Structures are given as C-alpha cells and as structure tokens.
Amino acid sequence: MAAEGSTELVQVVALLGAGVVAVPLFRRLGLGSVLGYLAGGLIIGPYGFGLFSDPQAILHVAELGVVMFLFVIGLEMQPSRLWGLRRQIFGLGALQVCACGALLTLVGVMAGFSPLVSFIAAMGFVLSSTAVIMQVLDERGDTATPHGQKMISILLLEDLAIVPLLAIVAFYAPATGTESPWISVGIAALSLACLVAAGLWLLNPLFRVLAAASAREVMTAAALLVVLGAALLMQLGGLSMAMGAFLAGVLLAESTFRHQLEADIEPFRGILLGLFFLSVGMALDLGVIAREWRVIVVGVLAYMIVKGIGIYVVARLTRSSHHDAIYRAALFAQGGEFAFVLYSAAATAGIITAGNNATFTAIVILSMALTPFSMIALNWFLPKSEQSFDGVDKADGLEGSVLLVGFGRFGQVVSHSLLARGLDVSIIDTDTEMIRTAADFGFKVYYGDGTRLDVLQASGAARADAIIVCVDKRDTATRIARLVKAEFPLAKLLVRSFDREHALTLVEVGVDVQVRETFDSAMTMGEAALVQLGVPPEEVAEVIEDVRRRDVERFKLEQVGGVMAGVDLLRGNMPRMKQKPLTTPRRQARALSEETAAATQTASGASGTQPSDTTAQREGG
Secondary structure, eight states: OOOHHHHHHHHHHHHHHHHHHHHHHHHHTTTHHHHHHHHHHHHHHHTTTOSSOHHHHOOOOOOOHHHHHHHHHHTTOHHHHHHHTTTIIIIHHHHHHHHHHHHHHHHHHTOOOOOOHHHHHHHHHSSSOOHHHHHHHHHHHHTTTTHHHHHHHHHHHHHHHHHHHHHHHHSSSSSOOOOOHHHHHHHHHHHHHHHHHHHTHHHHHHHHHHHHHHHHHHHHHHHHHHHHHHHHHHHHTSSSSHHHHHHHHHHTTTTTTTTHHHHHHHHHHHHHHHHHHHHHHHHHHHHHHHSSHHHHHHHHHHHHHHOOOOOOHHHHHOOOOOHHHHHHHHHHHHOHHHHHHHHHHHHHHTTOOHHHHHHHHHHHHHHHHHHHHHHHHHHSSSSSGOOOTTTOOOOSOOOOSEEEOOHHHHHHHHHHHHHHOOOEEEEEEEEEHHHHHHHTTTOOOEOOOOTTTHHHHTTTTOOOEEEOOOSSOHHHHHHHHHHHHHHOSSEEEEEEESSSSHHHHHHHHHHHHETTTHHHHHHHHHHHHHHTTTHHHHHHHHHHHHHHHHHHHHHHHHHHTTTTGGGSOOHHHHHHHHSSOOOOSSSSOOOOOOOHHHHHHHHHHHHHHHHHHHHHHHHHH
C-alpha cells in the first residue's frame, strides 16, 4: 500500500513538474503554452520516462478542464449576445463543418478507405480542438474581436455536431438492442430542457442562499457543482459535456454572482486544462507512428492542407477579409479532442479497426501539436495591419489630449464631463457591439485592446496629457496601469478601481488617481437616507464629512499595514461597552430627576455599572 501511494505521489509530482518546466520554456521560445504541455506529456508518458501507463484515464479527468473553460466562456456570453450570434453558429459554423467534412471524406476515399470509414475519419478531424483554439485566442487577446466571436461560434456548432455524428455511429453499428433512435433524441431534449429550467429558476436563488451564509468554501463548492452537474446532465442525455457547461455559464451570465463564479472556477480551470494537454501528449503512440509513419505524415499534411483550404474558401464566401480567412484556416486546420470520442465509439461499434483508431488518433494529436507552429508562421507572413474589424474602425493615429480606455457604463459617465469641457477625447474599447451602439448616440469609439503596447501607441498614449482606464475587469485594469506607468510616465494616469484591495494595488503601481466605482454613489445614497430620515442638513454634512475623513485616514493606514489596518476607524453595528459618538453631540445630555437618579443609582449598584456609562452608550449609539 505504501509503495502504491508513493507511486501515485511520484505521478502527481511528475505532472506538475512537466507543466512548470515545459510551459515557461516553450513560451520563452515563442512556441506557446499548448506545445509546451504536449511536449511535457510526451516526455513523462509511456513513450518517454514511462511514468504513466494509461494516459487515457488521465485524459478522461482532464477533459473537465475543457468543460470549465467553456463554462467561463459562457459566463462572458449574455443570452442577448448569444442570440446575436445565431446566424454565425448555425450558418457559418454549419457551412464550414459540412464543406470541410465533404472535402476530407473525399481525401479518405482517394486514400483507399471505404466511404463510411472515410466519413468517420474526416468528421473526427473536422471537429477542431476547442481547448487549443480557445487557449490561442486567449493568449493573443482575440476572444472579444469580431473574428474571434466568429471562431467561437464555429466551435459551438462543432460541439453540437458531435451529437448527430455519434447517432450516425450508433445507426451503423451492429444491432445490440431494440431501443429506438427517437428515444435517444427524446432523452437528449429532456436533459437540455432540465438544464435550462434549472438555470432559469434554481441557480440564482441557490447562490443567494449560499451568499447569505457567508461561507466562501461553500460558494466554491457550489460553483464546481454547477459546472460538473451541467456536464453530467448533458453526458447522460448523450450530449457534449462542454456544451452543458457552456449553457450553464450562459444562463448565469447576467447573474450578480457571475464574477464570483468566474474567480472560483479559474484556478481549477487552468490546472485541469493544462492537465488535458499533458494527457494528450501522453496519448501520442510513438509505436504506431514508427510503424505507420508514411500514412500518418501524409494524413496530417493532406488533412490539414485540405481542411485549411476549405475553411479559407468558406470564410471568403461569407465576406471575411483575406487576413481573417487565413487566420481562421491556420487556427482551425487541426483535429480536436472530440475526435477521440468519435473514433473510440466507431471502434467499439466495429465501424473502424483498432489499427485505424490508433492511426487516426495519432494524426489528430500531431495536427494539434503543429498548430502553434502554424500560428508562428502566420505572424511571420501575414502583417497584422491587414486585420479587419467588420465595419468598426481600428484605433490608429489618434491624437486626443485624453485617452479613455473602456467605454462601458463607468467610462460613458466619465466622458460627459470631459466632452462638456471641450476636451479632445480618444476612446477605445474591445466590445464591437457596444462600439456600434455608441455611434448611434453620437460617440466615436475605436476598437483597441488597452493591454497591448502597440494599440496604446496607435491610440495616442504617448501624446495624451491624461490616460483614464475605465475597463470593467480588475486584472485588466491593473495590467493596463502597469503598462502605462512603464511606457508613458509623463501622462496623468486615472484608473477605475473595484474595491479597497484593488485601490491599494493601484496605489502601489503608482497611478495618479484611483476612484472606487461605487464609493461616491454609496456615499450619496447614505446622505439621501439621512435627509429622508429627517436629520438636519447641517448635521448631515458633518456626518458625511466625518465618514470621508475616516475613510481617507484608514486608507493611508492600509497602505502601510494592509487591509486590516485602521479597522478601529470603522463604525460597525455590533454592541460595544463604549462607542465614540458619530459626531460631536449637538446638545448636552439631560440631567436626571432626583427620583430617576436614585433609581438608576440603585440599579447600577446591583449590576456593577456606572450611570455615566449607560448614558454614554445611549447618546453615542
């Protein structure tokens, strides 16, 4: 037992070590983290040091990383935005899948395989890797761009396509039972309806109850429960686990708990997604490659080239620019993780042989490993300046005296004062839908990612007198602030902060001004409440001034001693024996009558307290 436990510990250490060593090394070489994970998995797998004999077992667990990745993407996709992408999902996505599937099936037939085997091999390769593509989009900052949204739409359609493909495999499999295909369709529809119903009527009430309990670990457990529960429900219905997690994220996209859920899931998502790529590297069978290397090399090149051509043609037919079409072809010209599921099901059903399964799987894995190289080649041969933004002007050559980064609800309000003064304000944002909407209201907003130095330079940051960061993500705001302070130190830097902790971080970065997004509005609400309760105006002013003064004092202490410093300046509502008055009393306490004084003196003598203490509590509370 001890030896077995020691072996498992060695495997865990090997997994972590492979990722920690390989990923920074490959990123330093400019090859990307995906290839680093694949190489690390190959080294510790059965054909490397042999620390793992069954990579498929790890792959099944690691697929949860893809599931959680899709959940986080779903959280960023409000139902209205998803509805706006319906034509891209079911139009562009379906067209690309059908066109590439037909071309690759023809390649298989020409290679000598039967039409059915050629179709299964082709459709497995058509389903691109969601994990690889989303990782590349995330690293390049293209998730929110128009062409990035199109690629996400295609990925969603490919996730849906696995369902009819598995149904086709089941249809051609030898009869093993009497279950009607319509029963499977009904079960899938029922599981989907149950997930939507739970998302609409159960999830938000559940998180409200858990939030009231103030137990952070329970909220984390609930977030994992939602993701894994949605994935399990879809799997039981014969659908994609990733699709279930994505739908759960979409249903919670407009919830007040969205940011909390994203923060809770993020650590698990990153670790499991890395584990997924490691397990894919382990699953690469070098023995099969050695025996069938001619077939595999020809298969990889033929499938990637033909699929890339098909994607490019579809992109151009749907009015994408040359740059976007090439970019999409280079990124999608590989197989994906759903091919493993399809090939395994086809092998179990007797449609393809075990040898075919191993060969096709090796072709898919090698194509995934080649994707980072194709992206590097893309950067060399295709200039970024050709990129199209579908009618949205890209930030280039701006010269405003003020650069406003982020034009959401906060940035819009900030802009009013600047524009009312007649200042020349350049505005950039990455939400193309918002940019188009802003134009209807008379605002010229350019597309630009403020986390990129080249974009800031094109937006006129070097010439701006002030740079105001109003983005709605904490980490993004901090990244932009650090970049601006390092590259444009002469510009005044004003940043929207999210809470006291974030404000302290921004002060450490060296921003000139940080403004907590809800502080002043909350102070206004408190002031209005006092007025409505009948407190005299002069006393309201004193109270508000005192609260602001205490907040400033506490913030200065926190810069030195941390978040808990200066906590004695807060006024909580827990009972205290002695509590300093909120403000200096406006009148003296009334003198007790002789009878009341005598009664109070007697009571205090019995309880051990002093009348002055009781009076102070009453007046101070």
